Amino acid sequence: MIETISWSNCKTYRESEYVVLGLPDESHSHSLRKGTSNAPDVIRRISRERDVYIENNTESPAYTNSGAPQSKIFDLGNISRENIPFVYERILHDGKIPVTMGGDHSLTAQIVKALGMKHGPISLVYFDAHPDFVSSTRDFYGSVVYDCLPYINPKSSVMIGIRSPELEEVQNIKKYGITVFSPADIQYYGFKHTINEILSIVGKNIYISFDMDCIDPAFAPGVSVPVPMGLNPVTASILLKNISHDGIVGMDIMEVCPEYDIQANTCHLASRMIGEILSAPVIKKKISYF
Ligand SMILES: [Mn+2]
Numbered sequence: 001m002i003e004t005i006s007w008s009n010c011k012t013y014r015e016s017e018y019v020v021l022g023l024p025d026e027s028h029s030h031s032l033r034k035g036t037s038n039a040p041d042v043i044r045r046i047s048r049e050r051d052v053y054i055e056n057n058t059e060s061p062a063y064t065n066s067g068a069p070q071s072k073i074f075d076l077g078n079i080s081r082e083n084i085p086f087v088y089e090r091i092l093h094d095g096k097i098p099v100t101m102g103g104d105h106s107l108t109a110q111i112v113k114a115l116g117m118k119h120g121p122i123s124l125v126y127f128d129a130h131p132d133f134v135s136s137t138r139d140f141y142g143s144v145v146y147d148c149l150p151y152i153n154p155k156s157s158v159m160i161g162i163r164s165p166e167l168e169e170v171q172n173i174k175k176y177g178i179t180v181f182s183p184a185d186i187q188y189y190g191f192k193h194t195i196n197e198i199l200s201i202v203g204k205n206i207y208i209s210f211d212m213d214c215i216d217p218a219f220a221p222g223v224s225v226p227v228p229m230g231l232n233p234v235t236a237s238i239l240l241k242n243i244s245h246d247g248i249v250g251m252d253i254m255e256v257c258p259e260y261d262i263q264a265n266t267c268h269l270a271s272r273m274i275g276e277i278l279s280a281p282v283i284k285k286k287i288s289y290f
Contacts, residue, residue, distance in 0.1 A: 005044045006075035007274075016074035018278055019091050020099045025081045028106035029141045031224035035259035039267070040078055040101040042258040047271035049264075071278050073099075081107065088114035092249075099274060102254035104224070105132060106140055108209045109147035115207055115249055116151025123202040124148060124157040125243055127236065128211035129227040131162055131169040131180070141224075141255075144209075146172065154178045156203035160186075160239060161214030164227045183216075183231050191235065195242045208244060208251040208277070210236075212270055220269055222261025233269055237276045244277055251277050 007020040022040025029036065079087050088111060091098050100111060105128075116122050124145070126132070132144040139147060145159075154176040162180050165173070173180060179201050186194045213223040216230035244251070256270050 005041075005048060006077070007044065007047065007073050008075045010072045010074055013074045013076070016072045016096060018071050018073045018099050019096045020073060020075040020101070020274075021087070022078035022101045023081065023084070023103035023107045024078050025102070025107060026104040027081065028139060029104035029224060031104075031141070033224045033257050033260055035257045036102060036104050036224055036255055038258050039103065039256035039270070042264075043101055043253075043256065043267050043270050043274075044075075046264050046267040047275075073278060081110070084110040085114060089118070092118040097248065098250045099278065100250070100252035100254075101270075101274070102252060102256075104141045105144050105209075105211055105254045106147075108252055108254060109139070109144050111250065111252060112148045112151050112207060112209075115205070116148075119205045119249055121153040121156075121203075121205065122148075122151055122249065123204065123206045124152045125198075125202060125206055125208045126157065126159045126211075127161050127209065127214040127231075127239075128159065129161055129164050129213040129230060130211070130225065131159055131165045131173060132211075133169040133172045133178075134166065135172055136168060145178070149176065153203060156201060158198055158201055160198070161211075161231045161236075163229055183229055186231070186235060191238070195239065198239070198243060202243065206243065206248045208240065208248055210240070210251065210253045210273060212253065212256045212266060215269065220266040222257050222259070222266030224255045224257045233273075237273060240273065240276050248277070 010016050024037040024040050026036045112122055132142055133146055134142040135146045157178050159180045162182050212220050213225055214231050215233055217226040219233050253270050258267055
């Protein structure tokens with residue numbers, strides 16, 4: 001018998017508020033490191049080995065770290081890149097919030113497209129070591145933000161954790177007016193100041209895309225393209241909670257590369273970050289059923 005590991009804490013898709021999906025696809029990555037397509041299943045498995053997740057526990061919070069009100073979660077399993085438009089359109093039509101595990105970061109552009117078509121311009125909150133804002137090449141893991149441009153409002157979007165931009169990416173950041181918070185900025189100006197700045201920039205329809213390489217490789221070595229001098233996990237989690245507090249239209253966690261992980265630290269952190277989001281927000285949007 002094949003064991004199915006899922007994040008579901010309610011019995012049916014219909015009653016869920018959040019829908020978890022895996023996108024085990026790295027076909028648009030140019031990284032020398034391979035293996036992000038294994039991340040969804042490994043993160044699911046790790047989430048059950050530690051304290052974050054209690055399967056099918058409908059009586060107490062699934063995410064024991066927060067003590068926050070419980071969200072209803074249904075895990076749809078893994079889907080293919082080709083099915084993104086169809087599946088996300090349905091999830092959004094049903095008034096639910098997609099939570100995606102990648103896979104390479106290029107998948108985010110397709111998700112944001114589906115969200116933008118449903119909700120209008122998205123405030124993109126982009127956690128990453130790299131801006132992924134290349135425009136000379138398209139539709140790969142380095143052009144994600146450029147590929148998202150038709151569906152986002154750049155002036156109400158932010159990048160957090162950036163510390164390895166290419167020249168053309170710096171030019172695009174200036175050209176389109178996206179505000180960047182590097183790890184050094186956050187350290188220098190302080191936490192509360194950073195949170196207030198971010199909250200003053202982002203509008204409604206917040207989508208959080210969390211490239212695991214935003215975190216320092218000391219904490220998250222298992223990523224495709226690690227860069228030193230990254231965010232501390234506590235900093236990232238508090239930013240996540242504050243940004244998602246009033247509701248988000250979706251989130252993803254991308255670029256986890258289990259093969260390069262050390263003692264599953266990165267996968268455990270990824271599972272915890274998803275838990276932080278799922279347990280944090282007060283859902284203000286009305287949930288519509290079939
Ligand atoms: Mn990225």
